[in-house]
Amino acid sequence: MKALVSIVMGSISDLPVMEKAADFLNELEIPFEMCTLSAHRTPGAVAEFAQQAKGKGIQVIIAGAGMAAALPGVIAANSTLPVIGVPINSGPLMGVDALYSMVQMPPGVPVATMAVNGGQNAALMAAEILALSDAKLGGKLDEYKKKSAAKVTQANEVLANVKYDCRVI
Numbered sequence: 001m002k003a004l005v006s007i008v009m010g011s012i013s014d015l016p017v018m019e020k021a022a023d024f025l026n027e028l029e030i031p032f033e034m035c036t037l038s039a040h041r042t043p044g045a046v047a048e049f050a051q052q053a054k055g056k057g058i059q060v061i062i063a064g065a066g067m068a069a070a071l072p073g074v075i076a077a078n079s080t081l082p083v084i085g086v087p088i089n090s091g092p093l094m095g096v097d098a099l100y101s102m103v104q105m106p107p108g109v110p111v112a113t114m115a116v117n118g119g120q121n122a123a124l125m126a127a128e129i130l131a132l133s134d135a136k137l138g139g140k141l142d143e144y145k146k147k148s149a150a151k152v153t154q155a156n157e158v159l160a161n162v163k164y165d166c167r168v169i
């Protein structure tokens with residue numbers, strides 16, 4: 001089995017957020033690889049990884065990092081694969097620093113930036129990209145959407161039984 005998605009994180013301390021991406025890819029049965037690389041601490045290794053990813057068969061890269069988060073941008077600078085960035089709340093600025101670092105990429109080097117700590121959405125976005133050429137995966141995503149909608153319907157059934165004197169139903 002060859003990995004189609006690569007999950008990269010700036011530090012092992014990012015794992016609690018990035019494992020949400022891993023869990024979701026696992027649930028969708030999408031083969032992935034996962035490692036730690038740092039744009040500032042291991043810059044050469046980041047460039048090498050990004051330059052080799054496409055040749056290894058990777059189709060989408062998810063990169064999460066906190067603080068002055070250069071990781072997804074540096075990967076995007078070294079690859080034409082779609083790069084999904086996950087800003088992580090790991091410092092005193094609570095992820096806003098990482099969000100701005102990722103979302104404000106210069107023209108020519110895009111990073112599809114998720115919400116702060118948006119690990120699960122990163123995996124869903126990666127799955128949507130892969131589903132463009134994988135009908136079976138597309139079917140799984142349709143099922144996921146139906147389940148999400150069912151949760152809202154069920155929540156309304158629960159809310160319907162919450163009584164208030166002044167509630168108009």
Ligand code: RP5
Pocket residue numbers: 009010011012013014038064065066067088090
């Ligand atoms: C970033 O600095 C990492 O992505 C992490 O979010 C943050 C802190 O890293 P550690 O000091 O915990 O390794 O580069």
